[in-house]
Amino acid sequence: MTQPRMQFWFEFASTYSYVAAMRIEKVAAEAGVPLEWKPFLLGPLFTEQQGIKDSPFNVFPIRGRYMWRDMERLCVKYGLPWRRPTAFPRLSVPAARVACLGASESWGPAFVRAVYQANFVDDRNIADPELLVPLLDALGLNGKALVERAGESDAKERLRRNTEEAARAGIFGAPNFIVDGELFFGQDRLDDAIAWYRQRVLGKTG
Amino acid sequence: MTQPRMQFWFEFASTYSYVAAMRIEKVAAEAGVPLEWKPFLLGPLFTEQQGIKDSPFNVFPIRGRYMWRDMERLCVKYGLPWRRPTAFPRLSVPAARVACLGASESWGPAFVRAVYQANFVDDRNIADPELLVPLLDALGLNGKALVERAGESDAKERLRRNTEEAARAGIFGAPNFIVDGELFFGQDRLDDAIAWYRQRVLGKTG
Numbered sequence: 001m002t003q004p005r006m007q008f009w010f011e012f013a014s015t016y017s018y019v020a021a022m023r024i025e026k027v028a029a030e031a032g033v034p035l036e037w038k039p040f041l042l043g044p045l046f047t048e049q050q051g052i053k054d055s056p057f058n059v060f061p062i063r064g065r066y067m068w069r070d071m072e073r074l075c076v077k078y079g080l081p082w083r084r085p086t087a088f089p090r091l092s093v094p095a096a097r098v099a100c101l102g103a104s105e106s107w108g109p110a111f112v113r114a115v116y117q118a119n120f121v122d123d124r125n126i127a128d129p130e131l132l133v134p135l136l137d138a139l140g141l142n143g144k145a146l147v148e149r150a151g152e153s154d155a156k157e158r159l160r161r162n163t164e165e166a167a168r169a170g171i172f173g174a175p176n177f178i179v180d181g182e183l184f185f186g187q188d189r190l191d192d193a194i195a196w197y198r199q200r201v202l203g204k205t206g
Numbered sequence: 207m208t209q210p211r212m213q214f215w216f217e218f219a220s221t222y223s224y225v226a227a228m229r230i231e232k233v234a235a236e237a238g239v240p241l242e243w244k245p246f247l248l249g250p251l252f253t254e255q256q257g258i259k260d261s262p263f264n265v266f267p268i269r270g271r272y273m274w275r276d277m278e279r280l281c282v283k284y285g286l287p288w289r290r291p292t293a294f295p296r297l298s299v300p301a302a303r304v305a306c307l308g309a310s311e312s313w314g315p316a317f318v319r320a321v322y323q324a325n326f327v328d329d330r331n332i333a334d335p336e337l338l339v340p341l342l343d344a345l346g347l348n349g350k351a352l353v354e355r356a357g358e359s360d361a362k363e364r365l366r367r368n369t370e371e372a373a374r375a376g377i378f379g380a381p382n383f384i385v386d387g388e389l390f391f392g393q394d395r396l397d398d399a400i401a402w403y404r405q406r407v408l409g410k411t412g
Contacts, residue, residue: 049268062255062378066391073388077398172268182279185272188394192283 005036006197009166009176010112012096012126013055013089014042015071017175018116020187022080025109031194032202037108039099039159040166041092042174049172055089074187081121090119091127093159097150098132100158107139114138211242212403215372215382216318218302218332219261219295220248221277223381224322226393228286231315237400238408243314245305245365246372247298248380255378261295280393287327296325297333299365303356304338306364313345320344 008024010017028035046052057064068084075082095115102108114135118124124131129147136143149155166176170183177184177193180200184193198204214230216223234241252258263270274290281288301321308314320341324330330337335353342349355361372382376389383390383399386406390399404410 049266060255060378062376066376066378066389069389070391073398073402170268170272172266172272183272183275185276186392186394188392192279196279 003034004180004201005034006193007036007038007176007178009038009040009169009171009174009178011040011042011174012092012099012112012115012119014174015057015067015088015120016187018120019071019074019078019080020175020190021112021116023078023187024190027190027194031198033194033197035109037099037103037112038162038166039096039103039112040162040171040174041096041159044163045167045172048167058088081117083121083123085119085123087125090125093127094129094147094150095126095132097155097159098136098146100162101146101150101155103158107136107141110139111136209240210386210407211240212399213242213244213382213384215244215246215375215377215380215384217246217248217380218298218305218321218325220380221263221273221294221326222280222393224326225277225280225284225286226381226396227318227322229284229393230396233396233400237404239400239403241315243305243309243318244368244372245302245309245318246368246377246380247302247365250369251373251378254373264294287323289327289329291325291329293331296331299333300335300353300356301332301338303361303365304342304352306368307352307356307361309364313342313347316345317342 006028008020010021024035046056050056052059055064057067071082071084074080099108099112099115102111115126115132118131118135119126126132129151132147132150133143136146169176169178171185173185175187177190179193179197182193182196182200184190184196212234214226216227230241252262256262258265261270263273277288277290280286305314305318305321308317321332321338324337324341325332332338335357338353338356339349342352375382375384377391379391381393383396385399385403388399388402388406390396390402
């Protein structure tokens with residue numbers, strides 16, 4: 001039996017997912033917690049659950065104002081670079097399809113971080129598949145070939161399945177961590193999810 | 207000049223406010239952070255900001271399911287008693303008006319905890335002003351007289367002012383902590399707010 005992994009559910013358009021994505025690999029490795037990377041799309045969930053067609057941070061400006069200020073503080077706290085993007089949210093479908101192809105590959109986590117950096121540090125339009133090519137090339141991959149594969153039915157189907165699985169798992173925002181069926185929502189719950197894994201899966205306290 | 211205080215904004219109907227209310231006095235005292243207790247009403251804010259007339263945890267069942275499970279875990283984590291109330295949310299107006307009268311009194315924090323215990327541990331109807339009388343009596347106060355005062359215009363006005371101040375401060379949920387104009391939303395951000403106070407007000411790191 002393979003060791004269960006902690007699932008990390010992220011959406012490339014999500015600012016709070018950026019914070020989690022940049023931190024999680026180190027935090028999980030130090031705690032001895034193996035990860036499963038789960039890209040998904042929040043848009044369909046927001047529409048189905050709340051009947052909205054835009055980010056709640058745009059639909060409810062008071063929540064948006066808080067989030068943008070909170071991101072500045074969180075990035076200082078965790079020593080992460082940050083620039084408020086000139087467009088929000090950016091369409092994450094092309095990048096998420098590539099991430100599905102890389103989810104079980106050694107280059108997956110580095111690609112995820114590169115996309116977040118492009119969106120939330122370099123303010124580049126991750127909705128453009130052409131932008132993803134040099135990000136992949138920089139990881140020693142054939143970017144052009146991978147972006148083409150991401151446009152084919154297999155990658156599309158993987159992302160669709162992930163998004164449906166997210167809905168069934170009770171997900172309504174991002175990021176999330178799932179350990180042994182337990183859902184933890186929000187970047188500020190990463191430590192709780194890690195502790196849950198260590199207690200419930202590894203049988204360790206503290 | 208008096209030392210600035212960290213504001214604790216809470217709503218008696220809010221489950222996550224319960225977690226914060228039971229923990230905050232000890233956490234703040236240990237960190238040397240003086241508190242200002244700010245009862246307010248979320249209902250008018252939800253209606254004005256989101257156009258809803260009920261808790262978002264009822265309006266959006268998927269968020270409610272998560273919250274109820276999350277509360278169980280959080281109460282285990284912090285060693286707090288917990289029983290899911292048979293009615294949610296309970297009208298918090300009468301208790302919040304009494305809390306306004308006690309906000310600057312030595313009995314204030316103990317009354318706040320007693321109301322949360324009644325709602326989320328003993329499953330009692332805090333919407334009933336008569337219920338509040340014995341809670342106050344148990345603190346050595348004249349419960350009947352205080353509940354009567356809470357029905358008068360001064361207490362009503364204080365709660366109305368607090369709720370308007372919450373809206374101006376950018377509040378859209380509960381609980382919140384405000385330090386020197388910086389808003390922190392959610393019980394899981396208490397430590398961040400404390401750290402902010404120590405760094406910005408006391409000039410200490412760590």
